[in-house]
Structure formats: structure tokens, C-alpha cells
Amino acid sequence: MRIGSPEWIALLVEGCAQHGIAITPRQAANMADHGRFLSDWNRKFNLTAITEPRQIAVKHFLDALLPAPWIPCQGPLLDIGTGGGFPGIPLKIMRPEQPVTLLDASRKKISFLKYVIRALGLPSADAVQARAEALGNHPEHRGRYHVVVTRAVADFATVVRLSLPLLAPGGWIVLYKGPGENPELDPDLVKIATGSGSRLNPVAVHAYTLPFTGDPRRLVMVQVTQQLDGN
Template sequence: MTPQEFYDHLAAAGFVLNDQQKAQFNRYFELLVEWNEKINLTAITARDEVYLKHFYDSLAPVLQGHIKNQPLTLLDIGAGAGFPSLPMKILCPELEVTIIDSLNKRISFLTLLAEELGLTGVAFYHGRAEDFGQDKTFRGQFDLVTARAVARLQVLAELTIPFLRINGQLIALKAAAADSELLDAKIALQTLFAKVDETKDYQLPNGDSRNLTIVRKTKETPNKYPRKAGLPNKKPL
């Protein structure tokens, strides 16, 4: 997907990028490739692939109608190089974006990226989701949590649901259909007082399969969750 094809696909979906937004995506690509030589951010570095498999792919929650350009608080867990939240921030600048990542070098990249792109209303924190999930400054504070290919839903639920306000939503971006994950996550979702609102399979313009699963928090998360760092992965609910 060339940059022009990226602009055209977004325009066809009702999102016409202005010159600033186009420049922001271009600079994002340049910095991603530049920093990828110092730290491992992505295996995808070709321009057309980055525009399709990182930028366009990250915009699915907006293109599918789940996120609009509103001052919603959005937390991105394990965002790595800023996906999916920062492409959505460029497209929907009113979003208030927070990213938590366990690698400080990635936080350094994201901080510089935000400065270079002129992004405001963004915040980056170094640490584990399990630790921040027990911090009252973060727990129960967000309208939305996004996660892109971070973990199976059974594990992901424990890492994300505690951050949401009641009726807040987890938006999980997956590379494939989520049927088996939903079945495995049934007990975890019940334990955490969350329910699946929607799961949808779709395709990228090149035909690659993707899935978007929306989980809503229905009651306050029990205080014991999330458990200590590492436990959600070792002993899923």
C-alpha cells in the first residue's frame, strides 16, 4: 500500500487526511526505520508494508466505527512502536492517549516520536501492566484500552480490564478469527466482570485476515486482579 493508496482508502472511508496528517505519517515511517536500527521495534520496514500492516491495520477501530474523534481516554498496552494508538491519534487528534510498555528504550522512541510529530494529549510510562493495574492513578480510569497482537484474550483480559471504567471497552486487534480464544477466555471474562460485545472478522485491502473483538467491563474488577507480574501468563484464569 503506497502512501497515496493509504490516503485514498481512508478518503473512501470518509477520512480525508490534511497535509499535516500526511506529514505526520511520513515522519512516523522515517523515525520507525531510523530507530529500528538501534532497537528492535518491528520486522516490517518497507514503506508500503508499514503503511498497510502498521498504519492502516492500526486504524481498524476507527474505520470500523468503534472509536471517533472525541476526547476519550485511551490506554494502549504493549504498544511497542506505538501501534495501534498513535496512528489513531493522528487520525483522531482529540483522543487522549496513554501508553504503557515494559521496555524503556521503546518509551524513549515514543517520546521522541510524539515531539517530532507535534502530538499533544499523549503520555508514556515504562513498566508492567500488572503493576500499573494495581495503581489507583491508572486503575478504573480509562474509557478504552487497546491491544494489538499482545496476548490471547484469556491473558489479555486480566492485563487490561482493571484499567477500564465501568462500561469501558477493551478493543483487541487480532491477526485471525478469535473463536477458540473466546471459548478459552470465558472463565476469565466472568471472573473479571466483563462480556464480549462484538467480534468481527474482516480483511485488509491486500486480503490478509484480521479480527476485532470488543469486550465491555460490566462491574468493578475484584481487587486481586491483575495478579503479580508474570502470573497472568503462567497461570491464566
Template sequence: MKKSKFLEALNIWGLKYADDVYEKFDIYTQNLLSYNEKVNLTAITNIDEIYEKHYLDSLSILKYVHLEQNSSIIDVGTGAGFPSIPMKILREDINLCMLDSLTKRVVFLEDMISKLSLKKSTALHARAEDLAQNKDYRENFDYAVSRAVANLSTLCEYCIPFVKKDGFLICLKGQSVDEEIENSKNAMKLLNCSIKEKIDVEIPFSDLKHNIIVIQKNGATPKAYPRKSGTPSKNPL
């Protein structure tokens, strides 16, 4: 995607950005494609589609959801850094923790933290079910974000334990989410959380549409959750 078109998309959304924002996304793109030859980071390799389906898709959170200044965010199952690295490039104030269970992806994330000069950012190799039982991370974040990781029930069990009371889980989902929302009601009851908002998203210069689901944490997560590794995905609440 040409610089002018990308910046116009940011302007349409009213997002603020530094003068070198496109240069940083270009560095990100070149490294993403280079690493992708060795590590499975993305099935999308067309540059225009990377900007549309990865970067603008991720940045829709900044358009549609208000994030407090200097807030702490954990990106669960971040993969190649989506949605959090695009968010961090525009919002340098964010305190970011990126979590992934594959070592090779974490190596890529650490390299991007260095090459993009992303301050107040860390990348961790761990499973969400294990790390969420660690007192240094449990109920320690203002927000959790996640994109294309699991169904909503499983996602809540992965992410809500990381979030402080009255904090939020922000999920990027496809267009058809009503059934998923219905099937997650029991999980949300057990995990003391509830849907605050479902937002219809349209991407500038694109036919791509999706939903952002904002889930509020209403009380402490019972100690039983998350269950041991593998259980939330095999047997959703």
C-alpha cells in the same frame, strides 16, 4: 505506499484526516526504521508493508469501532506505538496513554510524541500488572486497546483493570480467534467483562484480514486482578 494510495484507503474507509496526515506518517516511518536499527521495534521494514500491516491495520479500529470524542485510551504493550499512534494522528481529540515495559521503546514513543506534535499524549515505562494496581490508572480509561500482545485471557487480565465500568477493551487479533474466545470465558467471568462484538476486517488494497474483538466491562474489577507480574502470561485465568 504512495501518498495517493494511502489517502485513497482512508477515503474508502470514510476516515477524516488533516492535510498533513501523510507527512506525519512519513516522519513516523523514517524514525521507526532509524530506531529499529538499534532497538527491536518491528520485523517489518518494507515501507509498503509498514503502511499495510502496521498503519492501516491499526486504523481499522477507527473504521469499525465508534470512539467517543475526547475519550481516554490506554494502549497496553504498545511497542512502537501500534495501534495508538496511527489512531492519534487521525484523532487529535483522543487523550492517549501508551504503556510499554521496555525503556528503549518508551524513549522512541516520547520522541514520536514530540516530532509528531501529539498533544494530550504520554508514554509510560511500566508493566501492566503493576500500573493497573495504581489508583491513578486503575479503572480510569474509557477504552483500552492492544495488538498482538498475548492470548485473550491474559490480555483481559492486563487491560480490563484499566477500563472504567461500561468502557471497552478493543483487541486486534488474527483471523482464527474462535478457540481463543472460548478459552477466555472463565477470565471474562472473573474480570466482569464480556464480548460485545467480533468484527471481520478487510484492509483496502491488501489480502490482509483480521478480527477486532470488542469487550465490554460490566462491573468493577476484583482487587485481586491483575495478579503479580508474570503470572497472567504464565498461568492464564
């Protein structure tokens, strides 16, 4: 199977349809382009460990897309540690109206993502090379985002700590997580990590299953209820 072939597109469309999500032919073509660019660039730069076309469709694109109905679509969204653009690029393709910023510490990944944004003509999308720790002190980014998403970057408490300075009051922290027990989700640990339990609404967890593989996944969501000191 080739990325962008009719079979590959059918995986995306059917996988999404199983979860009640409709993708237009244009959106599917954009995802095929992103997938092809990822595969091409991966030959020179190490952008992702997932290289097989079917795995790219299921473990990158469908995994990014299926939880989308739970993720707020209003206000600026920041993808911390986006790597090859997951979940940020597929979310952006589905949500042309929502401003999306892709953040990664790696220069080569951000060069790749700038290329993808330009080639796909994605409106109100940006790729920024920085560490999240540094971005939290930047006046352009501090307190700006309504949603922070992140997948496979750090443990829950670390993501909360990195996200708080970047979020506006009422904003959301959204983590894509794999299966298994999760002691990191202990509210006491979050309290210790952030220095304040009162800023955060209780953790909500949505479970979903990847089509075709049956792999279990969870989306962990926390809402920030109180403005950060000094914002």
C-alpha cells in the same frame, strides 16, 4: 518506494478512502514522520519486524486506522504493548481530542515513542514504561481508562485480565486480531480468566480486510459492565 514519498502517502489516503476514512494532509504528514522515525531508529534498536515501506503503510498504519470507526473516541485510551506505537500513534493522530497513553514494558520502545510524541507535537499523549500487570496497581492508572486497545501482545483471556483493573466501569477492551479460528474467544475461557463472566458484555467481532493485500483481520470488542471490586 520511500516512507513519506507521494506514492507512500497515496497508499495511506487511498487505503483509508476505501473504508470511508478521510485523512488530512497534516495527518498523513504526521504518519510519514512516525514511519520515517520508526525506520531510522529500527537500524539501531529492534522496534519492529516490518521494515519495507509499503508493508509499514499497509500492515502498521492501515491496519491500525481501518477499524477506528468502531473504537470509542470518548475518554482516555490506553494502548497496552504498543511496541513502535501501533495502533496507538495513528489513532492519536486521527483523534487529537482523545487522551492516549502508550504502554510498553520495553525502555527503548518508550524512549522512541516519547521522541515521536514530542516531534509530532501530539497533545494529551503520553508514553509509559511498565508492565501492564504493575500499572493495574498504580493509583494514577487504575480504573482510569475508557478504552484499552491492544495488538499482537497476548491471548484474549490474558488481555482481559490485564485490562480489567485499568478500565473505568462501562469501558471497552479492543483487540486487533489476525485471521483464523479463535478458540480463545470462548466466553467460558474469559469467565475462567477473569473469575467473573458478569463483568463483561458478550464479545463483538468486526471483520475487515487490509487493502492491497486482501489479508483478513478482526477487531474483537468487549464492554465492561460492572465496576471492578475495590475500585
